[in-house]
Amino acid sequence: MGTFRFLVALFILPVLFLTSLHSTAQPPPLLNYQGRVTVDGTNFHGTGQFMFALVDAGGIITYWSNDGNVTPTTAVPLNVDKGLYSVLLGDTSLTGMNVPLNPSVFSFSEIYLRVWFNDGVSGFTQLTPDQRLVPVGSAFVAMTVPDGAIQNAQLADEAVTGSKIAPAAITTTLIADSAVQANNIRSGSVSTDKLLNNAVTTIKIADNAVTTAKILDGAVSADKIADLSVTTAKIDDFAVTAAKLANDAVTTAKLDDHAVTAAKVDAPSFAQTFWLIGGNEDTTAGTHYIGTNDEEPLELRVNGQRALRIEPHTSSPTLVAGSPVNWADGVGIVIAGGGVSSGANIAEANYATISGGWIQRIEAGAQWATIGGGIDQQIQSNAVGAVISGGEQGLIGANARYSAIGGGHINRIQEEARYATIAGGRLNRIERDAW
Numbered sequence: 001m002g003t004f005r006f007l008v009a010l011f012i013l014p015v016l017f018l019t020s021l022h023s024t025a026q027p028p029p030l031l032n033y034q035g036r037v038t039v040d041g042t043n044f045h046g047t048g049q050f051m052f053a054l055v056d057a058g059g060i061i062t063y064w065s066n067d068g069n070v071t072p073t074t075a076v077p078l079n080v081d082k083g084l085y086s087v088l089l090g091d092t093s094l095t096g097m098n099v100p101l102n103p104s105v106f107s108f109s110e111i112y113l114r115v116w117f118n119d120g121v122s123g124f125t126q127l128t129p130d131q132r133l134v135p136v137g138s139a140f141v142a143m144t145v146p147d148g149a150i151q152n153a154q155l156a157d158e159a160v161t162g163s164k165i166a167p168a169a170i171t172t173t174l175i176a177d178s179a180v181q182a183n184n185i186r187s188g189s190v191s192t193d194k195l196l197n198n199a200v201t202t203i204k205i206a207d208n209a210v211t212t213a214k215i216l217d218g219a220v221s222a223d224k225i226a227d228l229s230v231t232t233a234k235i236d237d238f239a240v241t242a243a244k245l246a247n248d249a250v251t252t253a254k255l256d257d258h259a260v261t262a263a264k265v266d267a268p269s270f271a272q273t274f275w276l277i278g279g280n281e282d283t284t285a286g287t288h289y290i291g292t293n294d295e296e297p298l299e300l301r302v303n304g305q306r307a308l309r310i311e312p313h314t315s316s317p318t319l320v321a322g323s324p325v326n327w328a329d330g331v332g333i334v335i336a337g338g339g340v341s342s343g344a345n346i347a348e349a350n351y352a353t354i355s356g357g358w359i360q361r362i363e364a365g366a367q368w369a370t371i372g373g374g375i376d377q378q379i380q381s382n383a384v385g386a387v388i389s390g391g392e393q394g395l396i397g398a399n400a401r402y403s404a405i406g407g408g409h410i411n412r413i414q415e416e417a418r419y420a421t422i423a424g425g426r427l428n429r430i431e432r433d434a435w
Contacts, residue, residue: 029101031089034342037117037127042393042410043083043376049075049118051096052089057110059130064090068099075118082376084342089113181206185214197223212239221246222254322356329364338373352379357390363398374407380415391424397432 037044051072053065066089067074076096078085088094090101105111112130275290292298292312300308306324310317316332323339332351339345343359349366357373365382374390380398388394391407397415405411408424414432422428 029103030091031101031133032086033089033113034084034086035115035127035131036083037080037085038083039119044080044119045082046080047077047120048080048085049120049124050078050085050087051075051116051124052087053114054105054133055112055114055130056108057112059112059114063105063108063111064099064101066097066099072116074098075124181209195224200224212236212244215244217243220244222249222251316351323358328352343376369396403430 037048051066051074053072054063055061056063062070065072066076074096076087076094078087087097089097090099091097092100111133113133114130115127116124117127118124280288295312297309297311299306299310307321309320311320311328313331318328318331318333320326320328320333320335322335322337323341323344325341325344326335326339326346327344328335328347330348330350330352333347333349333353335345335347335354336356338354338356338358338360340358345354345356345358345360347354347362348364349362349369351368352362352366353370354360354362355370355372357371357375357377359376360371360374360378362369362371362379363381363383365384366379366386367384369379369383369386370388371377371379372387372389374388374394375392377388377391377394379386379388379396380400382398383396383400383403385402386396386400387404388396389404389406391405391409391411393410394405394408394412396403396405396413397417399416399418400413400420401418403413403417403420404422405413406421406423408422408428409426411422411425411427412429413420413422414430416432417430420430422430
């Protein structure tokens with residue numbers, strides 16, 4: 001069958017599922033791992049047999065394996081879809097996953113995931129390289145801390161900051177009267193998401209204890225203020241600016257009659273000051289526009305996710321549309337669409353174009369190259385002007401300038417094969433230097 005080659009997917013996602021530290025019956029920790037495997041350069045598709053182990057950097061010490069052996073011997077069958085697979089390490093409900101993860105494993109400084117794969121024909125082969133796992137170690141260790149183990153004596157000054165405290169974790173019943181004073185609160189450390197409604201009342205605040213320097217922009221919203229509790233006598237001149245008001249914080253119920261007069265509103269200027277959802281009139285091309293005046297990219301979103309990103313460049317902007325994981329690095333690049341969370345479209349060459357599909361890539365130096373569509377197509381570095389119109393797993397190698405693949409399946413033009421053309425079909429190949 002040949003040798004196996006392991007490719008890491010665009011995202012390798014180790015995810016730790018945790019329960020509350022106060023829970024008396026915690027489920028075992030799980031690691032969600034996603035990877036990709038090919039056989040002789042082709043994405044494997046079907047049910048594969050896998051074995052997993054967590055080892056040290058040298059691969060000598062085994063900290064954990066799916067069946068408890070130093071080198072596992074029990075296979076975990078997993079579905080592989082066009083080379084992509086995922087597994088919950090430590091999930092003993094899976095066939096062959098006999099040993100749960102122990103949080104103590106992640107007390108070691110370096111941990112690597114080792115994977116063996118069997119396609120059902122050639123037997124088990126170790127995939128390379130081993131994948132280092134870093135982000136979850138401290139979270140696993142946190143699960144082993146018993147209730148009450150951390151007291152004031154164990155905390156250094158400023159060890160517990162706002163970012164360490166979960167929202168609503170500290171309620172008024174946990175704070176003694178006068179325990180929190182103005183000189184104990186760092187400027188900007190208490191934001192609105194840390195305060196329960198009505199948790200801070202006027203009787204808890206000393207005169208002049210709360211100054212504008214202690215209030216983050218937008219920290220005081222309308223729902224935190226009792227009716228008539230803030231009077232003009234309590235507000236310094238210019239203390240309330242636009243930056244201090246949350247959206248919708250000032251409603252008609254908060255405004256006295258005649259508080260906003262016609263002299264305060266420049267209504268005729270609205271049509272040329274804002275873009276209106278019903279359209280604008282009296283616009284001037286070149287003067288009125290939607291866009292930016294700085295060097296930052298402009299993004300359009302649909303349902304909260306990026307649908308189009310326009311990146312500024314002096315000679316020609318770069319446009320990246322489609323999945324929010326698509327990305328480009330260069331001048332005048334166009335990615336018109338396509339891409340999925342597990343398979344981004346990527347262009348790294350100036351003036352390159354990817355029209356659609358997913359897992360499409362044009363490498364650096366391949367100026368003016370184009371991929372029209374399909375799946376898992378690649379134009380490698382310096383293949384200037386190369387074109388793949390469509391199909392699946394088409395490849396034009398490095399320096400194969402002005403070569404073209406019309407479509408088909410697993411067609412290859414090797415590196416340096418300039419001006420070569422494959423119209424379509426399957427498993428066609430043009431060797432290197434064929435020009």
